Amino acid sequence: MTVIGERIPRSDGQSKVSGEAIYGVDYAEPGMIWGALLRSPVSSGRITRLDTTAAMAMPGVHAVLTAADAPDAYAGWVLRDQRLFAVDRVHFEGQPIAAVAADTLAQARAAAAAIDLEIEPLPAVVDLDHALSPDAPLVHPDWESFVPTAGPDFPRGGNLAAESISDPPGVDEAFARAHRVISDEFVAQRQYQAYIEPKSAVGIFRDGRYTIHTAHQFPYNVRDRVSQFLNVRPSAVRVVGHTIGGGFGAKLDASLEPYAALLSRAVRGLAVKLVNTRTEDLITCPSREGAITRLRSAVDAEGNIIARELEVIADNGAYSGEMPWLASIALHCARGVYRAGPTRVVARLVYTNTTPTGAFRGVNGTYLYHAVERHMDHIAAELGVDRLEYRLRHLFTDGEELLNGQVLDDAGILRQGFEAIEAAAPWAELQAEKRPYRGIGIGAAWWLTNPSAGTAVVKMHEDGTVAVVTAATDNGSGAVSMGVTQVVAERLGIPPADVHIALPDTDVAGFDGGSQGSRTTRIVGKASQIAADEVVEKLKNVAAGLLEAAAEDLEVAEGTVRVKGVPGKSMTLAEVAVTAMNTVGPIQGTGSFVTPFPDFNPGCATGLMLPSFPTPTYHVHLAEVEVDPVTGNVRVLRYLVAQEVGRVISPDGTYGQVMGAVTQGIGYALHESLRIGEDGRYRERTLESYRLPLAGDVPRVEFFPLEHPDPDGPFGAKGVGEGPVLLPAAVIANAVSDAIGKPFNQIPITPEEVLAAIQS
Amino acid sequence: MKPAAVKYARAGDVQEAVALLSEHGTDAKVLAGGQSLVPLMNFRLASPSILIDINRVNELAYVREDNGSLLIGAMTRQRDVETSPVVAAAVPLLPQALHHVGHVTNRNRGTVGGSVAHADPASELPALVTGLAGELTVEGPKGQRTIAAEDFFVGTFTTAMEYDEVLTAVRLPRLPAGTGVAVEELARRHGDFAIVAVMAAVHLAPDGSVDLVRLAASGVDSVPLRLHSAEAVLAGAQPTADAIAAAAATVAASVNPTGDVHAPASYRRDMAQLLVKRAVGAAIERIGVSA
Incomplete structure (x- = not known):
């Protein structure tokens, strides 16, 4: 079982x-x-x-x-x-x-x-372009005195809080011989994490x-x-x-x-x-950063993208937090999941007199994929080719080498994602059945599972249950309350209800890299699995004498240690654990795990602080929307997700993450407005005007998990929680643009803007 | 968030409420259902020195027909009005409008009089009372008086009531049988404060021409508006698409919206016009269909 x-x-x-x-x-x-x-x-x-x-x-x-x-x-x-x-x-x-x-x-x-x-x-520095102009006042005149927390200093200066530039050869030559050049500019607002608990x-x-x-x-x-x-x-x-x-x-x-x-x-x-009061919480929260993303693609006569430039200017706010470390994510997302030739990537993070920004599920990726996928629709439209067919033509395949030298051995999973979506929502049928003011958007992404280190101690109680001591936290995802619990229960052959995982305490549990980047089930699950393996070995050694069998002939299963293939020759875990008290002492195991960064080319870029994406996962989303031509309101009618998950450990946890992330993405795309006035202060200051989507605003997501068990993950698991937030803004913007026939290149899409586009 | 410290007094009847108001002056506030006042106090946008609770004034909770009109006691809970067959028969626009007021839980507690006396220009009941040419009965130290709705609302959160007067009843003219009614509202999410709402009641003569039309809008001025110009275009006319469009075209000049964090003024003006078109169309479609 x-x-x-x-x-x-x-x-x-x-x-x-x-x-x-x-x-x-x-x-x-x-x-x-x-x-x-x-x-x-x-x-x-x-x-x-x-x-x-x-x-x-x-x-x-x-x-x-x-x-x-x-x-x-x-x-x-x-x-x-x-x-x-x-x-x-x-x-x-x-x-x-x-x-x-x-x-x-x-x-x-x-x-x-x-x-x-x-x-x-x-005077407040607010505007991102202006922040980098020579006449802008400095947010921190003493910026030179700041010291990196660890390691060497990184590219920065004045209002430039961090910079990552990749300038491979061949970009300018390709633009010079391009059949046509397609350019876009995208603007994304901030997004407040808007958790229930301040x-x-x-x-x-x-x-x-x-x-x-x-x-x-x-x-x-x-x-x-x-x-x-x-x-x-x-x-x-x-x-x-x-x-x-x-x-x-x-x-x-x-x-x-x-x-x-x-x-x-x-x-x-x-x-x-x-x-915090809610207003304090909202106005000081390290929200998802606003950003301006500019894309140019050089296309040859056959419609192939032969080179690209991406420039992103992101809002650091007044202090840096985690942000400089994330600037190089632009390099990993500049082409999305499509071949685009040599690509120049300039990512700049700028200080402003606004609340410091920080990590929000899908860091940097939400607006980068919005830009890349909107740009793909634009290119396909300019060329007069079908958007889906154009994507499939350029889609990454197994062995794709990326801009940073990282090789994606299994990028062919992307095509399976498109096929899973196609099976549920055939593209040709969607096009044929399209009614006025309805639109369809599609897009794809790849993402990392955060590799940071984690550790766990699994200790066996004398009643045959176990406690897991770890500094991992369950932020509500179920990664601990289901994922890690199931991994330990499975390894020890006991019911999940017999696994108790302690809340974190840094005096008690070893270092843990935190509930971030979809890492907990994979990293802490793996560490716990290693710890449970040690428990299993110790249980077998203690039981071997009692069962008069060699340890290698024993197995731990169904709450017992038993001799393989000999029914009836077994002891309960409780009996073994009590015996251990008199022979070897209490039984516990320790496990630690960290995912190494995949190989990359360190010379590919300056400011390469997050050099490559460990444990990649692949994502394809499709949305169908309807626009109210009178009010400009957009309603999401249908939403599909195909996602590589390694292996589903907990179906409820996995679906919950997908549903929740898509909801958050729909909020980002259509509802959640967090504007900054010229004075640098937020205009939305309570949850009355900062509108989260409600249940009625979100369709039930149709989810198609793609399972390719990862040999390094616990029972094959990869990260799940972040990836599904990457694409809703992209595919919804594509769908609204499709519905109206005009481009929507700003996040969020407001009814006023939709109406203005319809009336223009 | 929590409100600032506030004193509390409970009135057993209207006279006692009036006496308490007279005693405590302009810093006192009447507590009816509390669905608007209490959140405002929690946000410290309102800081009355004393609350005068009239929730035990049972004599103000009633719905009855009275001489061709509908009379609603100020302390009648909105949900009771929304589900009342008497109301549905006399003024079918009212239950429809109430459906848009907050959520059911708010309406279980919220009162008709409380919402009217609160005089939020964005809320539904003040607009409905204005559009249907209702009358408000208030009681003060000098006795009762009746105020026409269009004179009652004088500004944002401001009415023609004196500080020592209590709203006791709302009177609405009965709509003729067969009147079609519709509420069209633009809110970003269900239950949010409406950005703009328009209410329409239309009755047709046997020859198909409009013989009664009432139009009201909220969220487009510092007070709820009855859209007289639009009504004038439709009155006596055949309700063709052109006539409805012509009526809607007058709206831009009738309204005076201001922009705020929820929507710019121009969007509110556009929406008022478009919602009038929708509401009149929907009301006509529903003529003869009971609510």
Whole structure:
């Protein structure tokens, strides 16, 4: 009996549904008091007055901290460009200027509001093109003093926060002999991760160390960031994770945690809790970055793409976070999944006086694939050829060598994806049945599974159940509550209900690369499988004496250790585990895993910080939309996904990720507007105007998993969660453009723009 | 989010509510269903010093026919009105409009009087009351008075009521049997505040000409609007596509929208015009079909 590929109840399902689960915002410590932040009301300015005297005298107030009370330290995931509190200058709306601790949350907020603050406004850098012009003011005049967090410095300077350029030979020559050149410009807005649970943190300073309780995707990263901000070694910080109410990348870097820690120290070790209001959360969240993408393709007389140029300018916001590391993703997505000859790729990340951007499911990929797939439709239209046929003609095949030298051995899976979509929604029929104001869009992508290291300890209890100790987190995907659970249960031949996986604690569990990049089921699943293998070997060795058989003749299955092929000759795991207490001691196993980066050509580009895409997966999406010609509203009628998944471990988890990612992608394409005014402040500031799609706005996704088990993955698994968010904006924009007969090259597509296009 | 600290008083009847309002002055707010007021307080957009709760004033919860019109007590829950056969027979436009007010859970608690007194120019009930030439009965220290809907709404969230007056009843003229009604609304998602809504009631004479037409729009001005010019084009005319288009063409001059975070002014103006076309067309299609 196998549990791989079977539907199982998620281990955290009942507590989440019943309300018993303790999320980060619910967590409380004995004697806990409350914190609040004073945040900058403007996006650029000079602090001319900051007086905390009145706030300190407010009722219930224990401490009021400013930059003067914090270590003189710079912190950052990739570049140490950020301080805990604004010093003299503010660089984005929402930037913390002071922190308060008081008996109640209301008192803390009232005291924060009572801090006497005056700011002389300065011009804000907002426009991405202008940010790079010589006359633009510098967001950080002291940019040269910033130090990379690890390794050598990378290409950057002034408002240019990072740059990755690939300039292979032959591009200009191909453009010179091109039959025609097709150019496009695409603009994408930001997207807020909009998880249900706002950010929170509880900090405790005790015995000279900091303990932080937080619902976080990447506890070890919080440890590192807090240690940087507070200028202590990483081991002086302990991070304890709690149930997460969604993250989608926004909870990968520290946020409120270092403030909670510093406030606790200031109040002599009382636990201090901070929690964002929804507006605070929205305006300070490291949202998906806005970007401008410009594409040019050289096409020969036969319609082949013989060269391409891609330029992308992405909005870093005021501080870098993870962003510089991601700039080279443009190189990996510049051609999508289609041959396009030598390709020049220029990716620039620019500082602006806006909230720092960061990771959001499908980092950088959503708008890059939108650009590439819209551009493919444009080229096919210019050539007068069918869009699908044109894609298939240029589609990557097995052994495709990419711009960075990486070779895709199995890219032929892409064609299987197109075939799976074709079987469910035959292209010719869709074209023939097309009605006015309806449109169809198709597109394809490839993506990585995040390779970062993970580790797990599997320990056998004397009752035959196991505990898994890991710093991996289940951000709601089911990767831990189903995926890793199933992997361990399968390996040990026990029911998934007998596998208990602890919440993360950096004092207890080894390093984990966090809930990001679809990595948890694959990396932590693999580490847990290796750990379970060790448990299996130990169980066999203990049982061998008891069963009077050689260890190699034993197998661990169905809750027993038994002699292969001899029915009745078996012992329960509990019996073996109890026996071990008197012979070899408690049974546990340890496993660690990391995926190496695939081979690449280091000379292919400058600023190549994410050099290649490990554990690639392949994706084909199709959308059918209907446009209301009176209101301009777009409705998605049908949505199909064919996706390479390695192997489905949990069907509910897999489908849930696909359905959820497509929903998020539909929101990105059509609903979620996050505009920045000329003053650098967000215009949408609550979930009333920042509109997430509702159930009625989203069709049930038709999903076709493609299984090609990966020999390195646990039971063949690859990553699942990120990939399906890459293409909805692309295929929906293609479908709306098809419906109206006019190009839609901006994300999101608003009813006003659709109506204007119809009326023009 | 949580509201600022606020005092609370419960009124047992209308007179007590009026007395409490007189006592506490302009910083007091009447709490009816609380579906608009409480969120505004939570966002700190409203910070009354005291709430005067009239939820126990049971005498204000009723629906009845009265002398050829429909009389609705101010504290009648919207959901009760929406599902009332008396309402469906007398003013079939009303249940249709209520269907667009928030979600069912909001309407279970929200009241007709609360929504009208709140005077949000984007919401449905003020527009309906205005379009159907309804009357509002209010009670204050000097007794009762009746205000025509078009005089009642004077600005965004502002009515002609004095600070010490309570809205007690909404009177709507009964629509003749066979009137076709329609609500056309543009919201980004179901249950969102409408960007623009248009309501239409149309009755045809035996010769097919329009002998009664009522048109109202919300979200297009600081007050809900009755679209008199559009009504005038249709009144007495055969309801041809051209006539409907001509009526809709007057709308741009009748409305005065402002742009906000939800939609620019020009889009609201375009939508008002297009929704009038849709609503009149839909109302005529439904003539003789019971709601």
